[in-house]
Amino acid sequence: MKHxxxxxxxxxxxxxLETIGIxxxxxxxxxxxxxxxxxGEYNIKPAKSESSLTKELAQLAAKNADTNRxxxxxxxxxxxxxxxxxxxxxxxxxxxxxxxxxxxxxxxQGELQAIFEFQTMISELTGMDIANSSMYDGGTxxxxxxxxxxxxxxxxxxxxxxxxxxxxxxxxxxxxxxQSIEVIExxxxxxxxxxxxxxxxxxxxxxxxxxxxxNFFGQVENLKEIEPIVHEAGALLSVSSNPxxxxxxxxxxxxxxxxxVGDAQPFGIPEAYGxxxxxxxxxxxxxxxxxxGRLVGETTDEEGRRGFVLTLQAREQHIRRDKATSNICxxxxxxxxxxxxxxxxxxxxxxxxxxxxxxxxxxxxxQQLKRAGLDIAFEGAHFNEIVVKTEESVKQLNxxxxxxxxIGGYDLGLSxxxxxxxxxxxxxxxxxxxxIDAFVQEIAAKVKxxxxxxx
Amino acid sequence: xxxxxxxLIFELTKEGRVGYSLPTLDVPEVxxxxxxxxxxxxxxxxxxxxxxxxxxxxHYTALSNRNHGVDSGFYPLGSCTxxxxxxxxxxxxxxxxxxxxxxxxxxxxxxxxxALLFDLQEHLKEITGMDEVTLQxxxxxxxxxxxxMMIRAYHEARGDMKRTKVIVPDSxxxxxxASATVAGFETVTVKSSDQGLVDLxxxxxxxxxxxxxxxxxxxxxxxxxxxxxxxxxxIIHEVGGKLYYDGANLNAVMSKARPGDMGFDVVHLNLHKTxxxxxxxxxxxxxxxxxxxxxxxxxxxxVLVKNExxxxxxxxxxxxxxxxxxxxxxxxxxxxxxxxxxxxxxxxLKAVTEYAVLNANxxxxxxxxxxxxxxxxxxxxxxxxxGRRQKKMGVRTLDMAKRLLDFGYHPPTIYFPLNVxxxxxxxxxxxxxxxxLDAFIDAMIQIAKEVEExxxxxxxxxxxxxxxxxxxxxxxxxxVLRYYKGE
Numbered sequence: 001m002k003h004x005x006x007x008x009x010x011x012x013x014x015x016x017l018e019t020i021g022i023x024x025x026x027x028x029x030x031x032x033x034x035x036x037x038x039x040g041e042y043n044i045k046p047a048k049s050e051s052s053l054t055k056e057l058a059q060l061a062a063k064n065a066d067t068n069r070x071x072x073x074x075x076x077x078x079x080x081x082x083x084x085x086x087x088x089x090x091x092x093x094x095x096x097x098x099x100x101x102x103x104x105x106x107x108x109q110g111e112l113q114a115i116f117e118f119q120t121m122i123s124e125l126t127g128m129d130i131a132n133s134s135m136y137d138g139g140t141x142x143x144x145x146x147x148x149x150x151x152x153x154x155x156x157x158x159x160x161x162x163x164x165x166x167x168x169x170x171x172x173x174x175x176x177x178x179q180s181i182e183v184i185e186x187x188x189x190x191x192x193x194x195x196x197x198x199x200x201x202x203x204x205x206x207x208x209x210x211x212x213x214x215n216f217f218g219q220v221e222n223l224k225e226i227e228p229i230v231h232e233a234g235a236l237l238s239v240s241s242n243p244x245x246x247x248x249x250x251x252x253x254x255x256x257x258x259x260x261v262g263d264a265q266p267f268g269i270p271e272a273y274g275x276x277x278x279x280x281x282x283x284x285x286x287x288x289x290x291x292x293g294r295l296v297g298e299t300t301d302e303e304g305r306r307g308f309v310l311t312l313q314a315r316e317q318h319i320r321r322d323k324a325t326s327n328i329c330x331x332x333x334x335x336x337x338x339x340x341x342x343x344x345x346x347x348x349x350x351x352x353x354x355x356x357x358x359x360x361x362x363x364x365x366x367q368q369l370k371r372a373g374l375d376i377a378f379e380g381a382h383f384n385e386i387v388v389k390t391e392e393s394v395k396q397l398n399x400x401x402x403x404x405x406x407i408g409g410y411d412l413g414l415s416x417x418x419x420x421x422x423x424x425x426x427x428x429x430x431x432x433x434x435x436i437d438a439f440v441q442e443i444a445a446k447v448k449x450x451x452x453x454x455x
Numbered sequence: 456x457x458x459x460x461x462x463l464i465f466e467l468t469k470e471g472r473v474g475y476s477l478p479t480l481d482v483p484e485v486x487x488x489x490x491x492x493x494x495x496x497x498x499x500x501x502x503x504x505x506x507x508x509x510x511x512x513x514h515y516t517a518l519s520n521r522n523h524g525v526d527s528g529f530y531p532l533g534s535c536t537x538x539x540x541x542x543x544x545x546x547x548x549x550x551x552x553x554x555x556x557x558x559x560x561x562x563x564x565x566x567x568x569x570a571l572l573f574d575l576q577e578h579l580k581e582i583t584g585m586d587e588v589t590l591q592x593x594x595x596x597x598x599x600x601x602x603x604m605m606i607r608a609y610h611e612a613r614g615d616m617k618r619t620k621v622i623v624p625d626s627x628x629x630x631x632x633a634s635a636t637v638a639g640f641e642t643v644t645v646k647s648s649d650q651g652l653v654d655l656x657x658x659x660x661x662x663x664x665x666x667x668x669x670x671x672x673x674x675x676x677x678x679x680x681x682x683x684x685x686x687x688x689x690i691i692h693e694v695g696g697k698l699y700y701d702g703a704n705l706n707a708v709m710s711k712a713r714p715g716d717m718g719f720d721v722v723h724l725n726l727h728k729t730x731x732x733x734x735x736x737x738x739x740x741x742x743x744x745x746x747x748x749x750x751x752x753x754x755x756x757x758v759l760v761k762n763e764x765x766x767x768x769x770x771x772x773x774x775x776x777x778x779x780x781x782x783x784x785x786x787x788x789x790x791x792x793x794x795x796x797x798x799x800x801x802x803x804l805k806a807v808t809e810y811a812v813l814n815a816n817x818x819x820x821x822x823x824x825x826x827x828x829x830x831x832x833x834x835x836x837x838x839x840x841x842g843r844r845q846k847k848m849g850v851r852t853l854d855m856a857k858r859l860l861d862f863g864y865h866p867p868t869i870y871f872p873l874n875v876x877x878x879x880x881x882x883x884x885x886x887x888x889x890x891x892l893d894a895f896i897d898a899m900i901q902i903a904k905e906v907e908e909x910x911x912x913x914x915x916x917x918x919x920x921x922x923x924x925x926x927x928x929x930x931x932x933x934x935v936l937r938y939y940k941g942e
Contacts, residue, residue, distance in 0.1 A: 274782025
């Protein structure tokens with residue numbers, strides 16, 4: 001068998017068998033009982049050469065409608081943002097991407113320091129004391145927040161706003177099932193968490209209240225009003241936040257969040273059909289020893305030089321086994337590096353500018369839609385998404401937009417019965433005025449038609 | 456600050472420098488105070504770096520130079536399968552049609568992506584001998600938890616509510632008991648025999664009507680094949696429990712023995728190990744789960760289905776355990792694994808296992824005279840040496856691991872599994888040449904000699920790295936987990 005990944009030659013094989021003192025490789029598998037031994041070869045596709053496989057997969061990829069070719073107004077948790085080109089150059093350095101978890105700090109200082117810097121940047125944006133080295137994604141990070149809160153408060157109930165991403169809520173429920181924790185949803189009022197309902201629902205059995213900021217509908221929840229309700233009941237406030245929005249919004253930390261989680265995908269990470277993205281997990285100092293996953297800490301070596309190590313490992317599965325704070329082992333380290341590079345490139349000024357552009361462009365979209373006679377479902381403060389009532393089915397509208405090289409918004413009726421015929425429209429800094437105008441023109445076509453019929 | 460410190464990116468900041476190129480705002484400017492309530496407008500900017508693009512590139516290049524990956528040199532880290540990460544995988548995963556597609560796009564606009572996922576599932580079914588595969592779990596531990604939640608749902612659906620215990624061997628990966636806890640089970644440990652295999656008598660003692668599952672790696676973490684796997688399966692199945700396969704060590708048995716044929720009911724794979732998704736410095740991974748037919752109804756939502764060449768997601772799964780992750784798993788890693796499997800083909804995957812096992816046995820036999828080998832029999836893809844002989848001379852396994860750094864190697868996994876004193880777990884993988892193995896073996900032999908003749912050089916290692924041993928106690932006692940401006 002000759003293959004470019006397999007350096008074994010027949011000469012090597014012969015010498016190695018001799019050293020071991022056997023005649024054939026087969027002997028090394030003699031401990032596999034005859035009854036379970038697999039005979040022959042797998043019934044899978046035959047190997048392809050590098051160029052023919054590349055060609056085949058390029059053709060397969062070309063069957064998908066990508067955002068290089070289509071102007072996307074689809075968000076709902078995953079966004080088409082500016083990706084500084086330098087990001088891919090950094091994460092393509094194979095000293096980073098072919099390394100394992102930095103368990104040997106002397107030869108892993110690069111990765112460890114990069115994570116330390118990531119922890120700092122996430123802490124800065126969220127206004128929290130501490131952030132970990134990453135989680136799988138925003139949804140599982142929120143679920144882990146629920147587990148942490150339940151463990152910390154020794155309470156068995158979670159209140160989650162219906163304005164939290166529907167898929168994240170689903171993940172929270174699955175994790176909660178394992179821990180026999182009850183999950184109750186807080187109803188909506190005008191596209192926000194219903195605070196009167198929250199006041200009625202909260203009691204001394206609630207471990208945490210989960211709020212998304214900005215929420216699934218793009219509305220900016222008023223955390224300032226929510227925080228005292230949660231803390232008066234002795235519960236923890238868990239906030240799920242798009243970190244890019246925090247370039248413009250007051251940080252959850254400053255507004256009293258105990259745990260802030262989310263996904264750093266908006267910072268330089270491709271949509272990649274939903275993953276891998278990059279969950280983050282940030283807490284106040286008092287919860288430091290209950291954080292799931294890896295933490296990097298600063299220390300010194302024997303000569304007094306600054307260095308970094310994985311620390312507080314007594315929380316983790318490889319030390320504490322069944323008593324660990326979480327079972328997480330692999331995380332999203334390389335994407336945390338990608339997000340770090342993007343946050344560095346944008347920097348102190350760029351993160352403010354990009355967030356501002358999202359707000360202003362979304363506002364422009366809102367004005368244009370209104371001007372065209374469309375109803376915007378919710379008023380109030382928006383980040384980069386708004387909900388518009390469509391005159392036709394969202395699917396039909398999206399099909400039409402697609403014919404005009406646009407990917408339309410998310411069909412809210414798929415997760416909220418009461419919002420059938422409503423589209424969640426995302427406008428990032430990537431959408432030009434021209435694209436927004438074209439979108440409005442297409443969506444307004446039916447309004448004009450309807451108007452003509454009425455006349 | 457010490458003169459040899461590597462600067463933090465924050466220490467390179469200079470007000471007024473930028474590293475970005477944002478689109479020009481082409482719609483009318485509006486003051487944020489007109490659009491947001493006052494107390495929700497950020498007044499204190501996040502202290503992020505202010506640096507130029509070249510500053511960024513030099514900084515991260517300097518960091519990468521302080522990092523060892525598989526591409527830097529040999530990385531025989533046991534249980535982690537640090538094989539070569541093919542470059543074609545990276546190219547394919549970056550095709551715009553794979554990288555720049557949104558998970559909530561209409562299914563008809565992403566048929567290429569769905570076709571790839573479906574075909575990957577088909578390949579993994581054949582490789583594992585299971586009836587169905589889900590690609591949703593993000594990593595191995597996530598797959599373990601997903602599989603255990605399905606086992607829990609299976610028992611509960613049968614009204615069997617008393618199955619509260621998951622059995623794991625004392626040599627198991629730490630994630631096994633941790634995942635059992637997260638899934639709401641209590642962990643029971645089964646002992647290993649003096650052969651390094653699960654002690655069948657002890658297993659018979661711990662099983663019962665409260666057994667939900669036995670979690671097992673085969674070969675186990677000592678690199679030894681559990682020869683009595685069928686007997687173990689019978690013991691578990693007789694009491695109504697399920698057998699769970701931790702696929703971390705699949706590289707040892709591809710085309711030789713399939714978990715599905717060994718009696719396993721649930722399997723998770725680590726696509727970032729056996730199937731070359733890069734480890735990325737700790738992730739992202741991908742941890743697909745395969746199941747036998749009786750667990751099908753409990754698969755996480757949604758399930759990918761194919762109908763006359765059209766692929767769709769099925770959300771109507773009333774008995775499903777629910778969602779384990781937003782969207783459909785770590786697609787980008789699944790693309791890489793698929794590319795790898797298609798690059799290898801059936802004969803290639805068979806050769807992978809044969810050469811991985813040959814390499815491991817060759818190293819084991821050459822090192823055997825110089826270190827203690829607790830279990831003297833053919834190993835599979837990895838083996839565990841004990842440093843107890845060297846410990847008697849005052850040198851610990853940790854010291855020898857640090858000494859290997861001076862030779863340019865990443866050390867083996869050390870102090871694991873827990874049932875070997877001063878353990879060193881060595882996994883060469885099939886992508887390493889005999890020359891590389893020989894050079895590493897020579898280094899190990901030299902270190903063994905140094906332990907006898909000049910132990911200080913080992914005890915004080917490493918001598919050539921950018922920093923020396925770090926004060927981990929200090930890091931844990933007074934945790935500094937971030938940088939503060941001005942401190």
